[in-house]
Amino acid sequence: MRIGFSGLGRMGFAIAERLMVSGFELAVWNRTKHKAQHLVARGVSWVDSPKDLTERCDIILSIVTDDHAVHEIYTNANGLLQSDCHGKLFLEMSTIKPQTIHGLAEMVQQKGGRLLDCPVSGTVVHAREGQLIAMIGGDSDSVEKVKPVLSTFCKSVNHIGPIGTGSVMKLVLNMPMVIYTQALSEALSIGVKAGIDLKYMLELIMKSPAGINVLPVKIPVMLGETEEVSFDIKGFKKDLLNMISTSQLYEVPAPTASVALQSYSNAVADGFGDLDWGAIIPYYIKKMQNSSK
Numbered sequence: 001m002r003i004g005f006s007g008l009g010r011m012g013f014a015i016a017e018r019l020m021v022s023g024f025e026l027a028v029w030n031r032t033k034h035k036a037q038h039l040v041a042r043g044v045s046w047v048d049s050p051k052d053l054t055e056r057c058d059i060i061l062s063i064v065t066d067d068h069a070v071h072e073i074y075t076n077a078n079g080l081l082q083s084d085c086h087g088k089l090f091l092e093m094s095t096i097k098p099q100t101i102h103g104l105a106e107m108v109q110q111k112g113g114r115l116l117d118c119p120v121s122g123t124v125v126h127a128r129e130g131q132l133i134a135m136i137g138g139d140s141d142s143v144e145k146v147k148p149v150l151s152t153f154c155k156s157v158n159h160i161g162p163i164g165t166g167s168v169m170k171l172v173l174n175m176p177m178v179i180y181t182q183a184l185s186e187a188l189s190i191g192v193k194a195g196i197d198l199k200y201m202l203e204l205i206m207k208s209p210a211g212i213n214v215l216p217v218k219i220p221v222m223l224g225e226t227e228e229v230s231f232d233i234k235g236f237k238k239d240l241l242n243m244i245s246t247s248q249l250y251e252v253p254a255p256t257a258s259v260a261l262q263s264y265s266n267a268v269a270d271g272f273g274d275l276d277w278g279a280i281i282p283y284y285i286k287k288m289q290n291s292s293k
C-alpha cells in the first residue's frame with residue numbers, strides 16, 4: 001500500500017517519521033520543501049505537488065494548519081483533487097470545522113474518491129511515541145482500510161460515526177481543555193495578586209482534583225522554564241473560532257468559549273501567537289498585574 005503525506009509541520013513530521021519506520025512505502029509533499037529533507041535522506045520519496053501524491057498513492061493523509069490550508073491543498077491548480085481520484089482514499093487529519101469536511105467530502109466524491117475526517121488528540125510527543133487518539137468520521141469500509149496505517153502512530157482508533165463526526169468529536173475534546181486554561185488563567189492571577197507563588201499553586205492544583213491530565217506537561221511552559229512549542233496560541237484561537245461557529249450551527253450557546261476567544265485573540269494581537277499555548281497563563285497573569293498599575 002502506497003501512502004501519500006501532505007503537511008510536514010510539527011505534527012505531520014512526527015507522524016510521517018512513524019510511518020517511515022513502520023515500513024510503509026511513503027511519499028511526501030510540504031509547501032516548504034526543506035522540511036522534508038530529513039525524511040528524504042532516509043529513503044522517503046518527495047513529490048512536487050499534492051496532485052502527484054494522489055497520482056502515486058492509494059491512501060493520502062494530510063495535516064495542515066486550518067480550513068484555508070486544507071482547501072488550498074485539495075483544490076489548488078496542483079491540488080490533491082486534480083488527479084484521477086477513483087479508488088483513492090483521503091484521510092484529513094487537520095483540526096478544522098465539520099462544515100468544511102462536509103464540503104470537501106462532496107468534492108472528493110464527485111471526483112470518484114472517498115474521504116474520512118480523522119483529527120487526532122495528543123501532541124507531538126504522543127505522535128512520536130505512537131500514542132495519539134484518532135477520531136474518525138466516514139464509512140466503515142474505509143475506516144477498516146486505514147486502521148493498519150493509523151495504528152502506527154495511534155494508541156486508540158475510534159470510528160465516531162458518519163463523515164464530519166470525527167471533527168465534531170475533536171471539538172468536544174478540545175473545547176473544555178481550552179476553556180479550562182482561561183479559568184486557570186483567571187484563578188492563578190487572583191492567587192499571584194494575593195502574593196502566592198505561581199509554581200507552588202500549580203503544584204498544589206496538580207495534587208488536587210482541580211488538575212487536568214495535560215497540566216504536568218505544560219507547567220514548565222507556564223513557568224517560563226522552556227520555550228518549546230508543541231501547539232501554538234494562534235492554533236487555539238483558530239480552534240475556538242471553529243468551536244463557536246460549530247456551536248452556532250447546532251444552536252448551542254457557547255459563552256465560555258467566547259470569553260476564552262477574547263483572551264486568545266488579545267494574546268495573538270499582542271504578538272504572542274507563536275508561543276506554546278501554555279504561555280497563555282503567564283501572559284494573562286502579567287496583563288492582570290499591569291491592569292492594576
Ligand SMILES: NC(=O)c1ccc[n+]([C@@H]2O[C@H](COP(=O)([O-])OP(=O)(O)OC[C@H]3O[C@@H](n4cnc5c(N)ncnc54)[C@H](OP(=O)(O)O)[C@@H]3O)[C@@H](O)[C@H]2O)c1
Pocket residue numbers: 007008009010011012030031032035063064065066068069070072073093094095096120121122123124230231232235
Ligand atoms: N501541534 C499539536 O499539538 C496538534 C495536536 C493535534 C492536532 N493538531 C492539528 O494539526 C494541524 C497541524 O498543526 P501543527 O501544530 O503541526 O502546525 P504547524 O507546525 O504550524 O504546521 C502546519 C503545516 O501546515 C502547512 N500549511 C499551512 N498553510 C498551508 C497552505 N496554505 N498550503 C499548504 N500547506 C500549508 C505548513 O506548511 P509549511 O511547512 O510550508 O509552513 C505545515 O506543514 C492543525 O490543524 C492542528 O490544529 C495539532
